[in-house]
Amino acid sequence: MAEERTLTAAVVGTGFGVLTHVRALQAAGIEVRALIGRNAEKAASRAAMFGIPQPATNWAEPFADPDIDVVAVATPPHTHAQIVLDAVDAGKHVMCEKPFARDLSEARRMLAAAEAAGVVHMIGTEFRFAAGQALLTRTVRAGAVGTPAFGLFLLEMPSLNDPNAGIPEWWKDAGEGGGWLGAHGTHVIDQIRVTMGEIEAVCATLSTLSPLAGMTADDTFTVQLRLAGGANVLMHGSCATPGPFVAASKVVGSTGAAWLQGDEVWVDDGAPHQVPAPADLVPLPPSPPPAELLHTTYDMWHSMGIDLDPYTRLYGVLRDRVLGKDVTPDPPAATFADGVANQAVVDAIRASAGKGAWCEVER
Secondary structure, three states: OOOOOOOOEEOOOOOHHHHHHHHHHHHHHOHHHOOOOHHHHHHHHHHHHHHEEEEOOOHHHHHHHHOOOEEEEEOOHHHHHHHHHHHHHOOOOEEEOOOOOOOOHHHHHHHHHHHHOOOOOOOOOOHHHOOHHHHHHHHOOOOOOOOOOEEEEEEOOOOHHHHOOOOOOOHOHHHHHHHHHHHHHHHHHHHHHHHOOEEEEEEEEEEEOOOOOOOOOOOEEEEEEEEEEOOOOEEEEEOOOOOOOEEEEEEEEOOOOOEEOOOOEEEEEEEEEOOOOHHOOOOOOOOOOOOHOOOOOHHHHHOOOOOOOOHHHHHHHHHHOOOOOOOOOOOOOHHHHHHHHHHHHHHHHHHHHEEEEEEEEOO
């Protein structure tokens, strides 16, 4: 039987954890009681800004609190595993940011622990719930373009072409899971999987074009993917190419094509036409975070607040699952199982880029 009560949460991470997670949790009706960060002063000031009563520099005490229901993990990817394992060991339901893990074995360990603990587990691929992407996925899966044969997913922007761009040290470090493949590529991989089907093999290049000193992580990827159903996909992304912002998402099938124009979805099955937006996918206006939280290039990637609405919807699903309520299967919320599947593709891309050859995606 479904419960009727207000869930409580602890958020680990005072960067994106505050810019989006805290705000989305609160918008979804979940009370944030603890904010955990490495810097005590920063954790305290940001907790006060959002009315969070317990700032902390260690997650042991909040995780031991029986009144905390949910843990949101919004820290660098190389730290995810220990935090997630400690959270599920304490019986907490978990939302973990992407990229999920450093590698596939680590991802599998987190999935196994969460399943053994019987907790609700989700991955922060929030753009499954973004209006345009969700409608494109729904349109393709409903057969509007026939059997998918080809996909194009492209995003270029110049942010890190600036030698003075400000990003966290971990983001520049390949060994700590930094880079554009993890930051943006995992979203694209997830979009391809949920829209077109599972990925069997990849052929990839990873590049570093940014003039930033000490950068070992990629800022540019180009990947050809072969899907289980035989379709081919090209995904390309860069956050360090000079010139204008460029974006495209398009699926070509046996009877037509569907694509995004902003948040609008269009189909050409003989005559181009816009797909009407259903009531359940009408987005709320973007809600920027407080300006005093925006200092670096990395912060500015989240400055428009376009991820708040999809993350609020995602936390709404988590809330309802924890309370035993029915949830909509469309869009489907990603779980740790999707985190494992996405990580398998990321590992294959990295292997392919290293070998200069096609690599199979491990099942």
